[in-house]
Amino acid sequence: MSRPEQEVKIQRILVALDASPHSYSALEAAISVAAQMQADLQGLFVEDVVVCRLTESSSCQEIGLFTASKRRLDGEELSRQLRTRAKKVRRHFQTLIDRAGLRGSFQEARGQVSAEVLSAAVNADVVFLGKGAWAAVETGRLGPEVRKVLSRLRGSAFILQAGSRLQLPMLVVYDGSPLADDALLTAASLAEKVSGGKITVLVLAEDSDQAQKLRNLAGQKIEDRDLVVNYRSLSGSKLPWLISLIQREGYNLVVLPALRSVIEEEALMEFLDEIKTPVLLIQEGEYE
């Protein structure tokens, strides 16, 4: 199916929040993008039913994160804590969007986390996710619920880990596909906001001729932008090499068109597990 050549239009942003530092980093990034793109921002907090169901067992024990002491998990207390957490998240969300002067709404849901996020994502152009959100413990990898969301999400997603921020330099992966065009134009829009914004276009090509062709193509698409553009080429094995390039050259944001036909889901998840840099995953597709 042919599609018009244009950057991803970001008008509605969903940010999934669980009060973790990961999700708050995602919120800050979402706010900066929403401000830039004049987009509406929706915050979503999900009360995890799995956790709630645990209290139905009288023998269920909770271990304090700070005290490391064991205590019985009380249903009422847990509900109160979850409500408090939801309020805290809502307040934080509201404070930040007020400060940025943005439009936004906040939604609380109860259910299975990934299902609720995916349900809300239907109306969003991009979903911001904290890398380790909803994870039981900090492992530096994608949280299980985030992983589930990403495996089923057909739209674009920003993935940020705690403490990371949107900043230059930026790397955008380009293979000449329509999705890659979207990624390139979106990256250009983000970088352009900073004077003298610098981006590196990583061209995926089989040979040097194709690489040159793709460079020219990419150059034409962003020639009217106020950007300093640097080109790199990559052939052969893709994602592992990409991780080492990002770490070596210190990119702070990666815009990756997630071509399902090219990148296998397992490889993509592995890439996202390993990488510490914020990633904007440009995806396109219909929900099943």
Place this chain on the structure above:
Amino acid sequence: MQAGELTQACDPEAFDFETTADLEPLTRVVGQPRAVEAMRFGLGIQEKGYNIFALGPAGMGKQSVMRRFFEGQADQEPVPSDWCYVNNFDDSQKPKTIGLPAGVGADFKKDMDTLVKQFSTALSAAFESEEYQSRRQAITESSQEKQQQAFQELQRRAEEKGVRLVRTPAGLVVAPIHEEETLSPEELAELPEEKQQELEAKVEEVQAELQEILQQVPGWNSELQEKLEELNQEMAEIAVGGLIDDLCKKYGDYPKVVDHLNAVQEDVVENADDFLDSNDNSSQLMAALQGGEGQQTQRRESRVRKYKVNLIVDHSDSERAPVVYEDNPTHQNLIGRIEHIAQMGALMTDFKLIKPGALHKVNGGYLLLDARKVLTQPYAWETLKRALESGEIHIESLRSRLGLISTVSLEPEPIPLDIKVGLFGDRTLYYLLYQLDPEFTKLFKVEADFEERMDRDRENQDIYARVIATMVEDYELMPFDRGAVARVIEHSARLVGDAEKLTTERESIEDLLREANYFAREENRQVVMSEDIQQAIDAQIYRADRIRNRMQEMILRDTVLIETEGKKVGQINGLAVISLSNFTFGRPHRITARVRMGKGEVIDIEREVDLGGPVHSKGVLILSGFLGSRYAGEKPLSLAASLVFEQSYSGIEGDSASSAELYALLSAIADVPLKQNLAVTGSVNQHGQVQAIGGVNEKIEGFFDICQAQGLTGDQGVLIPESNVKHLMLRKDVIDAVKAGNFKVYPLQTVDQGIEIMTGMEAGVRDEESNYPADTFNHAVEARLEGLAEMRLQFGKDDKKEQG
């Protein structure tokens, strides 16, 4: 008296100049040898407590004389130290002082400002360096990895055991799973008993492991923080060490500066984390989108503030020791103040908010203060004394000293004080302080007493002319011709009420010169002449004499009864002086006396109604002494007399009317009338001698004005003590009247002389038999007193008979 005796004119021809333009200005102090000597002594002696108090009436030029001396001395003295306050890194509530040679303070401040800027640059460079970032990241990641690895391992083992960690808001729960999904309690209950028990055991195993890991987390975090701090300190030390070393070399001669620089280095290294915010350059994208540049600058400024220098005394542009006159010597203006700024609703302060006072600015020099101003400002006097006594400047706010406020404040290290203070004020203040304040005598040992008058001789008149010439030059007035100068000198003598003296009160003379200059200019003259001086004097009098005119008018309209013709028994014209602001004038008062038989008392009606002052009462009591000793030495004084100032509605003080009262009393006793065309002034003693009084010129002029208004008859005049003749500097119109024979001034030595003039009778002297000749005034008095004594004796006998 002859007209020529009524004033001592200054002869313009005696001067050897035409105008003041021909005269050299005079720089030395004139007419104040005692004060000048005291000043020299006070400036020369360097011992503690030898501060100077210049005392004398206002307008003497005490301040300008003192300033001139202080400046002369200061010119020969070196420029004193600069003083700075710096942060005390051990206790920021107690800022430290650093004293540096003149000019070095400004350099030091500049260097520290530069250093602080360099700190930011150097530390930013250090913390933004790849080396730092890599090492920091490595440390952080190493710690994170350790924790992540532990949890990953735990998660892996848990999943192997068929359980999973689930996050709750406050902790973690270990829950059994089946096919990657957490089992609900119902699902668990459906499992076989054995399987349930097995899962429960595994849950407990994982819980135990989890607890073990969680207990290690705080230790790992502490370890991480320590490592990061060590890294930060290492980087900071390298970044700022070189900068500080350079300054330590530059200021090697000043140990306190070097100590401070070392303290700064330690603090920067210890608090290197504080500089990390600047390194934390939140994404350019975020900054561009959200702004906040101003806030960052503010934060950066507050972070480096403690390393700056508060240079409170800067002598980089000075060329000598300072001389300062503090016009508003409040507590704060003397010792400085500690300002506060509102921060988050609370008042905060620091060493940068210390502001210097006059004592700081003048330290090493000379401070001039008006004693009255110091004493009328709350606690200023105590503050000044405390500083002089301790030899240090302690900055302390009045509010905290009085306990009025409990906000956070500072206790700055005191600064050593080395000054000479010159206070100036009137004599009353000096003597009150001397008597009532024991510390005053310890701190102001040098008394520079300014004389109000100087001798009027030929030499001093020439000097006075040069003083006038100096004033003319200082105030850029037109030149004064010698006639004008002579008239100023005459007026100067009149101001002190003494023909043989000149006033040293500069202000009155300066005012007169300026005003005469104004009138000369009005007349389009190029030189000020004696007419202008006279016009200025007349104008001064006119502006001030409303009350005098009202009083004269009341006399002329017979509201106040004063006769200037005829004779009356027991009635005389006394003379009083009234001072209003700077204008003094005389006016006649009718004094009357009545006598009757009595026990020898003379009743002073003024005293009886508390309108008479003690000196006046004393004068009246002297009259009793005189009467008794002269006329009733061997018989009882058997009269009762009353004396009163008629139509006097306010207090009477002084004894200058006692001779007039005596004449009225004697007239009443002798029943001999007194001439009303004469007025009398002078005090009298028990021997009948007439003594000098004050305000003789004003008194004569006061009676003259009334006589002139009522019409001069040729026989009117005033009786004055002979000892007051040297004080006569009468107005020209009075002198002209005397010259024309229309008015007279009689100098007296004794009461008898006065009696003869007032009655036209011979007073009489006791003969060999101790009797006054018949037909003399004294005989009449004595005879009447004897009559009264006989009457009293007879009255006593009749009384006894009646009682018997």
